[in-house]
Amino acid sequence: MLTNMPDLSHGDDIDVAAVNSLRSAVMRLGRRLKHQRVDESLSPTEMSVLGTLARCGHATPGELARKEHVQPPSMTRIVALLEAKGLVRLEPHPDDRRQKVVSQTEQAEAMLEESRRRRNAWLASLAEGLDEDDWAKLRAAAPVLEKLAHL
Amino acid sequence: MLTNMPDLSHGDDIDVAAVNSLRSAVMRLGRRLKHQRVDESLSPTEMSVLGTLARCGHATPGELARKEHVQPPSMTRIVALLEAKGLVRLEPHPDDRRQKVVSQTEQAEAMLEESRRRRNAWLASLAEGLDEDDWAKLRAAAPVLEKLAHL
DNA sequence: TATTGTTATACTCTATAACTATA
DNA sequence: TATAGTTATAGAGTATAACAATA
Numbered sequence: 001m002l003t004n005m006p007d008l009s010h011g012d013d014i015d016v017a018a019v020n021s022l023r024s025a026v027m028r029l030g031r032r033l034k035h036q037r038v039d040e041s042l043s044p045t046e047m048s049v050l051g052t053l054a055r056c057g058h059a060t061p062g063e064l065a066r067k068e069h070v071q072p073p074s075m076t077r078i079v080a081l082l083e084a085k086g087l088v089r090l091e092p093h094p095d096d097r098r099q100k101v102v103s104q105t106e107q108a109e110a111m112l113e114e115s116r117r118r119r120n121a122w123l124a125s126l127a128e129g130l131d132e133d134d135w136a137k138l139r140a141a142a143p144v145l146e147k148l149a150h151l
Numbered sequence: 152m153l154t155n156m157p158d159l160s161h162g163d164d165i166d167v168a169a170v171n172s173l174r175s176a177v178m179r180l181g182r183r184l185k186h187q188r189v190d191e192s193l194s195p196t197e198m199s200v201l202g203t204l205a206r207c208g209h210a211t212p213g214e215l216a217r218k219e220h221v222q223p224p225s226m227t228r229i230v231a232l233l234e235a236k237g238l239v240r241l242e243p244h245p246d247d248r249r250q251k252v253v254s255q256t257e258q259a260e261a262m263l264e265e266s267r268r269r270r271n272a273w274l275a276s277l278a279e280g281l282d283e284d285d286w287a288k289l290r291a292a293a294p295v296l297e298k299l300a301h302l
Numbered sequence: 303t304a305t306t307g308t309t310a311t312a313c314t315c316t317a318t319a320a321c322t323a324t325a
Numbered sequence: 326t327a328t329a330g331t332t333a334t335a336g337a338g339t340a341t342a343a344c345a346a347t348a
Binding site for chain 3: 328329331332333334335336337339340341342343344345346347348
């Protein structure tokens with residue numbers, strides 16, 4: 001098992017175990033965080049679209065479909081639902097009359113903020129079960145995990 | 152923002168930022184790991200059921216439904232699909248003739264192993280972009296993340 | 303002629319309600 | 326009477342195919 005893995009330049013057998021441990025923990029923790037939802041009426045993809053818009057500011061339906069790994073007709077429907085809920089705004093594209101520009105409303109921004117707050121609170125309450133040493137290790141690793149997540 | 156959070160016993164403002172960073176990174180990394188699938192024909196819940204069986208050895212459909220946060224009729228269908236694919240085995244319950252016992256086959260075990268291998272390889276290739284210091288921080292944090300994921 | 307987005311339609315996954323068998 | 330699991334049916338969410346408008 002675990003053969004044929006790309007060697008880390010600084011790696012050895014301990015790294016294989018560390019990678020495995022990291023993968024397992026990140027996936028499980030990610031799943032549990034996802035369950036801490038603030039609005040049950042939004043589908044995972046709808047939430048994800050709002051998150052993307054929060055990062056990018058605005059995007060066309062086609063761009064959103066590619067980023068969310070969803071087909072264009074699905075994104076048409078998702079954007080229409082989000083618009084009906086008052087969470088996104090659609091405007092004509094300045095250069096290309098075929099395209100549209102989708103951006104988030106202030107209501108969406110507030111909802112995302114509340115969602116982050118709730119998940120942070122849940123994670124923080126979990127972290128209370130850790131001792132100071134463990135917590136220090138997590139604090140040190142957090143920026144590295146962020147770097148990894150954006151690579 | 153981020154007010155009304157439960158205080159960590161050893162916490163301060165730096166912890167709020169760390170929790171936020173941790174949450175964001177874990178969720179994003181988890182999503183990207185999930186996309187590294189070995190078998191497109193298995194739904195997320197089917198994969199999750201196999202993972203649960205791998206940990207628990209065996210379970211009844213009712214237990215699986217509770218663990219996967221799915222209603223019993225949905226689990227009936229999922230178990231039937233997995234059985235048709237040769238990934239689980241159904242046996243009568245020894246003490247209660249209403250219940251059944253579901254366990255994974257060797258084929259499922261092999262598939263899960265391949266899935267872990269693939270995701271580990273992807274994560275390891277990402278980690279090659281880190282320097283030795285950062286990697287050491289991740290290695291130190293991995294067991295803590297595992298502890299957190301199981302709390 | 304290629305591209306962006308939409309409409310029409312079908313498939314997958316999950317839920318609720320009603321049913322059967324066993325405790 | 327309560328519980329485990331199933332069947333029947335409906336509702337989301339997404340995909341593919343065919344189409345309209347614009348580049």
